[in-house]
Amino acid sequence: MTESEKNELRESLVGQRNHVLKDVNRHGVMTGVGAGVIADETERADKIADNVVEHQLGYSESKLLEKIEYALQRLDAGDYGVCDECHKDINIERLRAKPSVSLCIHCQSAKEQNGR
Numbered sequence: 001m002t003e004s005e006k007n008e009l010r011e012s013l014v015g016q017r018n019h020v021l022k023d024v025n026r027h028g029v030m031t032g033v034g035a036g037v038i039a040d041e042t043e044r045a046d047k048i049a050d051n052v053v054e055h056q057l058g059y060s061e062s063k064l065l066e067k068i069e070y071a072l073q074r075l076d077a078g079d080y081g082v083c084d085e086c087h088k089d090i091n092i093e094r095l096r097a098k099p100s101v102s103l104c105i106h107c108q109s110a111k112e113q114n115g116r
């Protein structure tokens with residue numbers, strides 16, 4: 001994977017994360033929880049890292065957020081784009097379509113067939 005591909009995927013991940021976090025904040029305002037308390041992005045991320053996430057997010061959203069965080073960590077660690085199961089490179093087009101994936105297409109479909 002080239003540096004520019006990495007940057008592209010990182011931007012995509014950060015964009016997705018912001019999108020999910022924006023939803024969290026909106027829910028927070030709607031329910032009156034955390035409204036006006038959260039000052040900036042960093043603090044917001046910290047708050048979400050606490051247990052707020054379970055109350056504010058649906059199951060699929062919090063799972064997605066987890067995957068995005070994990071992918072960003074792996075980008076920083078330099079092992080992003082490698083399948084968790086078979087340790088082969090994940091197809092770049094697959095990553096572009098869904099940058100938060102951590103399994104290659106083969107392992108993913110095997111997992112789905114096993115009912116997760």
Ligand SMILES: [Zn+2]
Pocket residue numbers: 083084085086087088103104105106107108
């Ligand atoms: Zn694999």
